[in-house]
Amino acid sequence: MSLHCSSAVLALSLALLAAPPPALAQRASDGDWTMPSKDYSASRFSGLAQITPATVKSLHPVWTFSTGTLGGHEGQPLVVNNTMYVVTPYPNVLYAFDLAKDGYPLKWKYRPPVDPNSLGIACCDAVNRGAVYADGKIVYNLLDGHTVAIDAATGKELWKTKIADLAQGETTPMAPFIVKNRVLVGASGGEFGILGWVKGLDLATGKIAWTATNIGPDSLVLAKAGTFKTFYDKGAQLGQTTWPADTWKHGGAPVWGWMSYDPELDLVYYGVGNPGPYNADQRMGDNKWTASVLARHPEDGSLVWAYQFTPHDSWDFDAAAEMVLVDLTVKGKQRKALVHFDKNGFAYTMDRATGEVLLAEPYVHVNWASKIDLATGRPVLNDAKATGASKGNVKDICPTLEGGKSPASPVAYSPVTKLFYASTNSMCMDYAAVQTAHLAGTPFMGINSPYHASDPNMGAFIAWDASTGKRAWEIKEKFPVWSGSLATRGNVVFYGTLDGWFKAANATTGAVLWRFKVGSGVVGDPITFTGADGKQYVAIYAGIGGDWLLLSGDYKSDDPADVRDPADFARDLARHTSQGGIVWIFAL
């Protein structure tokens, strides 16, 4: 760490004196990283350009911090006004580091009480997907169903609101999303038979302004006549009539990914997770709006349109992944598009005003459906891959329920290359569903679904042209790739691997230009920011976990009473990584 306080002040003063207004504007927008996905469109693109294919070779670590926690380090830090904010996995401690001082010392930390029962109710490790900054507040979710707002300057708790109920199987690892005066939050629990929802809180007070369910009758879904219109589906009460009897009441539909917002249309977009239980025989019908994208007005939560990627999802194909908002030329026409890489293996380019699917192409090997019929918006199914207790053990379904891309691994979009950058997985699964009963607060699944590799390289980092639905390039990886992506104006893209490499690649060609071993597998999302010295920095969490807590077997380090065999499909993963959270900052 060569940054000294005096030189930092000097550099900042010089920058303020010398920089023309556009540079200041850029600093405001690109110097900081104030929300998880960088901007409303969820691009994870930064205009910073000091790090280029020519300079990236000299990238080196300048600072690290052990979070002292072993849960999966999904999500990303924030940088606001020369302060870095880090939320740990359970117990969800919030740290504020002073980036203007030598060694980036701690300004304060906020250590909330979090119910440890949430550890056993969260389906897939004690993850937290990050905080969001607005109006002088850092807002984030505690795993046990609370949203908190913390004074960004002092660390003082401003409000705390109970939003979810552990006893119903609800936990809250997602990052809140803030539009104007609304804080939007959702709950996980697709494995616990929750009745999934999104809530809009008042940013100033934390008071819950509205609650909209993702399934159930129009009155709960907030689908109002005259406001709600879908491109493909006709009729009212679709969130209720597409379920047998009242099975929607325990039908899942969690929300745990990253949201986006179009200010012109005044629409917030988010993906809805899987229906419950996993045994599809217990919920015949489309099960709307699980495995769907919903578009709502943030002020009152009213539903404007919805589209279901996987009707009657029988494979746990959550659509929880981000909806990236970009303007693209598709089939010769300029479109206000929404791009989504679904767990089901198809990448969708849609019209974000109407919900029309413009194109949908497989971005990994897919065999449960042959294509998406653009006239109906529905997948053309391969009947041999349909599952349910009556179907027995259905073999070799591709991709797995982890997704062709995990929703926990958000993509980035570069307006320079006009390409998307995505972490992908090449695995297939067997799927044996059994009858299961709903007991509140316990899993509601009924499934055994072992995985196997569909390619000797189980993962890849790919560049994708959403105008044509084609891959531009790929970097093959030994293990599935589970990190988020970062794209920059310097034409360098960043991602991390499960075996603990943090990598930089040429955004145009896919050539790997630089890599560094960060100490644990990467399931977090890289960010970039401008330091107090005017230099470009890159930050990433190391700390394997999330679904890999469940999948990889022999890597747990904290519990001598829980020793597991390595997973069959990745027997040597624990040779390359173990648990443990580290925040890394790199600079040229």
Add this chain to the structure above:
Amino acid sequence: MRLFSSHARATLVLIAAVGIAGACREQSAVPPASTDTKASENALVISRHDDRVFAGGLMPPAERVVNTEAHNPKAAEEGAALFTSMNCDGCHGGGAVGAVGPNLTDGRWRYGGADADIFRSIAEGRPKGMPSFGGALQPAMIWRLVAYIKSLPPPKDAPTEAW
């Protein structure tokens, strides 16, 4: 403390309201957990336990912690069915090899591996999310689960890979 005791009260209401599977009938002779707030505020351990009990149910008194299924040759088989139907496999994995909840087949135990220890883990719950099934299952059913879990043979050696 106030938080815990209010949760405990809520839990008692839940138990009264739910009364799952007729399990309460056998335990109706058991005095309910103390509603004396002074007692629960003085005994952190007890109120913590109550706080964890979100599936409802009361621990049988100590003299009842006797394996009534010790001589049932089908206990393990019936316990295996319960392990699935009560959604135990949702957390501990099929065959109890571990998922979000710990592996129960490795011969290693956070809270003790004696029959009575495992019985208590199931009946009372444990602090990191293990629910209490004491209100949902009769003691005999819990003993069958214990029999199933104990029937899963631990490996001779802890798994270790050499490279």
